[in-house]
Structures are given as C-alpha cells and as structure tokens.
Amino acid sequence: EPRRANPRRLLPNCSRDALPFRTMSVVPPLIALAGGVVPGPLLNLMPELCPLKALLGSVFLYNMPHMVRMFYIHKGGDKLDNINPREQVQKLCASGKGDMISKAQSAHQNGLESFPPFAAGVLAATIAGVPGSLVGQLCSTHLFARLGFNITYIWGKGDATAAIRSSFWVLSLLCSCQLIAAASKKLGSK
Numbered sequence: 001e002p003r004r005a006n007p008r009r010l011l012p013n014c015s016r017d018a019l020p021f022r023t024m025s026v027v028p029p030l031i032a033l034a035g036g037v038v039p040g041p042l043l044n045l046m047p048e049l050c051p052l053k054a055l056l057g058s059v060f061l062y063n064m065p066h067m068v069r070m071f072y073i074h075k076g077g078d079k080l081d082n083i084n085p086r087e088q089v090q091k092l093c094a095s096g097k098g099d100m101i102s103k104a105q106s107a108h109q110n111g112l113e114s115f116p117p118f119a120a121g122v123l124a125a126t127i128a129g130v131p132g133s134l135v136g137q138l139c140s141t142h143l144f145a146r147l148g149f150n151i152t153y154i155w156g157k158g159d160a161t162a163a164i165r166s167s168f169w170v171l172s173l174l175c176s177c178q179l180i181a182a183a184s185k186k187l188g189s190k
Contacts, residue, residue: 028170032177038141046144048136051122054143058118061146062111068154069104076101100154107153111146114172118142121179128183135182138175145172 037043049057073080073092081088089105092098125135145168152165 028173029177032181043137046137046140049140054139057143065104065107072100103154107150117176121176124183125179128186130182142175
C-alpha cells in the first residue's frame with residue numbers, strides 16, 4: 001500500500017487546528033482551474049474599472065499599510081530610521097510596543113505577495129481579449145477585497161475579524177486566478 005504524505009511532516013510548525021489555514025492558499029487557484037468563479041451577484045455589484053488603473057490602485061493598496069506603519073512609528077515617539085527601516089521594525093516589535101507596526105508590516109508584505117498574480121491576471125486577460133466588463137469587475141472586486149484585507153488585518157481583533165480578513169484574502173486571490181483562467185480559456189479557444 002502506498003505511503004500517504006503526512007501533512008504535519010510537510011508543515012512541521014502547524015498544529016492540527018492550524019493546518020486548514022496553512023493550506024488554504026491552494027484553494028483559489030484550484031477553484032479557478034476547475035471553472036469556479038467569483039459569485040455573479042457580488043461581481044455585478046462592482047463597477048467596471050480600467051485594468052491598468054486597477055494596477056495602480058493595487059500598488060496604492062499594497063503601500064497603504066507601509067504608510068500606516070510609518071504613522072505608528074512616528075506616533076510612538078520614535079524617529080523614522082530610513083537607513084535601516086526593517087531593523088527598526090524588528091526592534092520595535094521585539095520591544096513589545098510594535099503590535100500595530102507589526103500588523104501594518106505584515107499587511108504590506110501580504111500586499112506585495114498578492115500583486116504579481118493580480119498583475120499577471122490583468123495583463124493576461126487584457127492581452128487575451130477577455131471581455132472588458134468581466135476584467136473591469138474582477139479588478140474592482142480585487143481592489144475592494146484588498147482594502148478590506150488591509151483594514152481587518154491592521155485594526156481587527158479577535159477570531160471573527162481574522163475570519164473576515166481571510167475571506168477578503170481568498171476573494172482577492174480568486175479574482176487574480178479567475179483573470180488568469182479566463183485568459184487561458186480565451187486563448188485556448190483560438
């Protein structure tokens with residue numbers, strides 16, 4: 001009988017309860033690959049946004065937490081260290097006075113990580129000729145989800161807010177994956 005992979009061995013720092021959250025990053029691409037989409041009623045609420053303006057919006061949204069982090073450093077009475085800002089963040093977080101700074105930094109990092117799939121999806125869908133209305137609405141939904149993610153990550157407290165934040169994250173990644181899948185489908189039909 002073949003030996004089954006032990007997910008705890010693959011992800012050694014995961015408790016049994018945390019495992020679903022550690023592996024959920026594969027869910028949106030699998031949904032898009034299987035033909036799943038952002039629910040139509042939600043998508044229809046969103047305005048059509050110019051895809052290239054959406055890329056600028058995404059850049060703004062991944063930098064917004066960085067500005068929040070700088071505000072909290074300044075508010076805490078510390079001088080901004082522009083020579084070694086990453087070390088300053090680490091020191092402030094280790095000192096115990098950096099909870100908001102740490103959360104803003106983490107939201108910024110997550111935004112940086114979410115940008116490449118979104119940019120790839122926007123460009124692929126645009127080049128492939130995916131209908132502009134779909135691309136524009138997916139872009140708006142992505143930006144809405146990223147804004148919600150940032151707000152709930154930085155200022156949220158408790159399990160309920162964390163679940164909402166994760167829902168925003170899944171929605172934003174699903175938008176990126178749906179853009180890529182729509183481009184693939186459009187190009188595959190040629």
